[in-house]
Amino acid sequence: MKDLIIFGTNAFSKQLKQIIEKDSDRRIKAFCLTxxxxxxxxxxxxxxxxxxxxxxxxxKDTFEILVSVGYGNMNNNREYIFKKCINKGYNVASYRHSTAKIMTDNIGIGNIFLINSFVSDFTKIGNGNIIHNNVIIEHESTIGDYNFFAGAAATAGLVKIASHCFLGAKSVICDEVSIADYNLIGAGVVISSDTESYSIHSVAKTRTIRNASLEMMNYLLIK
Structure with a gap:
């Protein structure tokens, strides 16, 4: 198995290093940054x-890069680094914690599945997603690219999530709902109907902001 180099030196990078070293035999040789x-x-x-x-x-043939760039700029930053690695000819690593239960093989590259995450049968997952602790993605769902699922976020069955979305802790997407690109779904929010691109969903008064800018989304993510 190839050694790992972690791209990034943020809190998530530090967490990943500790989790991987405790959970597997993979060697982390270095961090890297531009x-x-x-x-x-x-x-x-x-x-x-x-x-x-x-x-x-x-x-080059002795290592893979694990991209630990988080959800900043609605995951655009992670996509940028991901593609930078691909363009250099590097292999982008995926990581599955030993407690993660992944019931599908229809999965792209560069995905991270953390502690007790669960992905059910007949689900399709794209590239560069971060699936945090205790996340549940139920049967026959489709997940696009560069999404971030915070701890204990959950989707019911037959859900579609496009790309560049953020699902806050303990948020819930109900059966057969489609989430469009660039949706920021706050902690504890329940989404029961299809959404529009560039929308913000807040638990406060079940508020939805449509046609939101990336600047507004990024402000709310780092607030």
């Missing part, structure tokens, strides 16, 4: 390598 973001030589006790110089330190 030049402008490197402020120190090490993170969590291992080296930080300039992304553009990885091949001077490691042979």
């Amino acid at each position: 030049t402008d973001y490197i402020k120190t030589d090490t993170f969590c006790g291992i080296p930080i390598i300039d992304f553009d110089h990885l091949e001077t330190c490691f042979k």
